[in-house]
Structures are given as structure tokens and as C-alpha cells.
Amino acid sequence: MGTADGGVIGATKIVNNGPDNRRFNLVLLSEGYQQVQLTQFSADAHAFVENLRATVPFNGSMNAINVHRIDVRSTDSGADDPVAAGGTGATARTYFDATFGNGGLRRALVVNNSLVIQTANSLVPAWSMLMVLVNSTIYGGTGGHVAVFSVAPSANDIGLHEMGHTAFHLADEYEYYQGCGIDTANNHHPASEPSEPNVTVNNNRNTIKWGNLIAPTTAVPTMRNPNCANCDSRPSSAPAGTVGAFEGAHYYHCGAYRPEYNCKMRALGQPFCTVCSNVIRLELTRFAGP
Ligand SMILES: [Zn+2]
Ligand SMILES: [Zn+2]
Structure with missing residues (x-):
């Protein structure tokens, strides 16, 4: 398994908004695509870019971003799917050794990160963020x-969430670690106050990190979790898009707050909240010059 199971074909700049040394360079690499499937990879990469382009706040910041595709062929298609993690037991000879089931969790899809980084270093040395698209449904x-996601429907939202962490230093806003009803600690x-801009232990409207975005009419805290032994599953008490202080964030049921009821840093399929969107937008302005 590894470099003997495929080969690197080359890099193509698929979104060109300027010189690489002055842009945010997103690099998409193929994994588990056979030679004859690389046109499908090209289409899958394009679909990801279209999704990015349609996602607030990237929709207004694409001029800061270049996107590169690195075509890598594998002997087999797909990824390993070990039985021990609830998979089918399928094995696939692929260049970056993709496998589901990391840590016993089937959806945890990982690759050989150092080989990915080495490959990107040699072809797009100015990379800002690496994403591996794995050809599995x-x-x-x-x-x-290195962000890794399969081409299953909605899995590319994983890539956007991971961009939030890796490129923009955003925290997870969800309130569990292993799962609601599973965690006991x-x-x-x-x-202690988390360093990330989108979670806090502070519920004082005068000093909370994102206080400038909270309307005077919004209660702070906005929602408190009545049962700290579990996640708070109640619907929002405020209209969607309200910025306040919602308890339950950063892997804890209580004592930590998130800016809005929902956000892509809390749940896939959701838009980024206003605080996260502003952080991303501000960071990308560094790359939007001439
Ligand atoms: Zn996360
Ligand atoms: Zn957020």
C-alpha cells in the first residue's frame, strides 16, 4: 500500500485569481481514483469549488483564492473499510492509503498525511490548505x-468545516465530544477562556468577544442549558441569525457559549454564523490585494 499503488500525474490551477505568493492557495488532491476515473476527479473538484463559491462568506471572497488540483492515480478505486469499525472489509490499493474507521469510528476517513504534504510541497509549494477527495460513496x-473527505453526498461540507479550523482557527461549536448522552466528563x-474567536466562557454582554454584534434587545446569555448532564436539544428561543450567547459549545454542555444557535462549526449543512463568517472574511482580505 502506498506509492507503489499509483502515481502522481501533475498539478492544474483550476481557479486562477493571481500569483500564488499573494493568494490563499487551496489544493485538492485525488485519492482512490484509477487513471480512467481522473476525469471524474476533475468534475468532483469542480463541484467542490462551486459549493465553496456558493457558501457565505467565501462567495464574496473568491478573488482572494486560487484553487489547484493535483491528479494522483491509484491502482484501485475507493478506500479501505475495516470490519473492526463496522465497515465492509473492503481493501483498496491506493496511493495515499485512505482508510475509514480511524480510531474505531467508521466515518473517520484518514490518509497518509505526510505523503500528501510531500506531494503538495513538490507541486504547489505555496499551498495554504490541503484537501484530499476520496473516491468513495x-x-x-x-x-x-490535511482535510480528507469522501465524495458521498454532503461530505464535502466536512471540507468547509475543516477549513474553518485549519485556515481560520475557528473552534468546534458543538457541545459534546463522543456524543450527546455518551460523554460523562x-x-x-x-x-479558562478558549483562544478561538467563536467560543467563550464569558457571558457578560459588555466584555464578550463578539459583543459588538449583539443587539441591545437580545438577552445575554440568550439560552442556558437547564441540564448540564446532557446536550440541550431544545429549539432556539431566538430567531435564526440572532447573535447572542448560547450555552453549550467547545465540547461542553455548560459553561461555554457560542455566538448563534447554529453554525457550520456546530453542525454540517448549516451556514457559517456571523462571527465565523466575519473571521473568514477578514482573514481572506489579507490575500485579496493586487
Ligand atoms: Zn471540527
Ligand atoms: Zn460560528
Whole structure:
């Protein structure tokens, strides 16, 4: 498994908004595509870019972004899917060794990150963010320095969420670690303030990080979790898009707040909240010059 199971074909700049040394360079790499499937990879990469282009706040910031595609062929199509993590037991000879089931969680899809980085370094050395598209219809993905996601429907939202972490230093806004009703050590967030701009332990409207975005008529805290032993599953008490302080964030049921009831950093399929959108927009302005 590995470099003997395929080969690197080359890089293509598919969105060109200027010189790489002055833009945010998103690099999409193929994994688990056979040579004859690379036209499909080209289409899948294009679809991801169209999704990015349609997502607030990237829709207004695309002039800051270049996108590169790195075509890599694999001997087999797909990814390993170990039985131990609830998979089918399928194995696939692929260049970056993609496998589902990392840590026993089937949807945790990982690759050989160092080989991905080495490949990008040699072809697009100015890369800002690496994403590996895995040619499998099984839902999965993971983040970190290298974002990985399958081509299953909606899995490319994993890529957008992971961009929030890796490129824009946003925190997870959800209030569980392993899962609601599973965690036993996530009732109360530690007292220390998280460094990320979209979660806080502070519920004082005068000093909260995003206080300038909270309307005087919005209560702060906006929602408190009545049962710190579990996630708060109630619907929002405020209209969608209200910025306030919603308890339950950063893996804890209580003692940590998020800016809006929902956000892509909390749940896939949701838009980025106003605070997260502003952070992304501001960061991208650094890359939007001549
Ligand atoms: Zn996350
Ligand atoms: Zn957010």
C-alpha cells in the first residue's frame, strides 16, 4: 500500500485569481481514483469549488483564492473499510492509503498525511490548505493539517468545516465530544477562556468577544442549558441569525457559549454564523490585494 499503488500525474490551477505568493492557495488532491476515473476527479473538484463559491462568506471572497488540483492515480478505486469499525472489509490499493474507521469510528476517513504534504510541497509549494477527495460513496472525513473527505453526498461540507479550523482557527461549536448522552466528563467547561474567536466562557454582554454584534434587545446569555448532564436539544428561543450567547459549545454542555444557535462549526449543512463568517472574511482580505 502506498506509492507503489499509483502515481502522481501533475498539478492544474483550476481557479486562477493571481500569483500564488499573494493568494490563499487551496489544493485538492485525488485519492482512490484509477487513471480512467481522473476525469471524474476533475468534475468532483469542480463541484467542490462551486459549493465553496456558493457558501457565505467565501462567495464574496473568491478573488482572494486560487484553487489547484493535483491528479494522483491509484491502482484501485475507493478506500479501505475495516470490519473492526463496522465497515465492509473492503481493501483498496491506493496511493495515499485512505482508510475509514480511524480510531474505531467508521466515518473517520484518514490518509497518509505526510505523503500528501510531500506531494503538495513538490507541486504547489505555496499551498495554504490541503484537501484530499476520496473516491468513495461511503460518508466520511477528518480534519487537521490535511482535510480528507469522501465524495458521498454532503461530505464535502466536512471540507468547509475543516477549513474553518485549519485556515481560520475557528473552534468546534458543538457541545459534546463522543456524543450527546455518551460523554460523562463534558458537563462543565473549564474556566479558562478558549483562544478561538467563536467560543467563550464569558457571558457578560459588555466584555464578550463578539459583543459588538449583539443587539441591545437580545438577552445575554440568550439560552442556558437547564441540564448540564446532557446536550440541550431544545429549539432556539431566538430567531435564526440572532447573535447572542448560547450555552453549550467547545465540547461542553455548560459553561461555554457560542455566538448563534447554529453554525457550520456546530453542525454540517448549516451556514457559517456571523462571527465565523466575519473571521473568514477578514482573514481572506489579507490575500485579496493586487
Ligand atoms: Zn471540527
Ligand atoms: Zn460560528
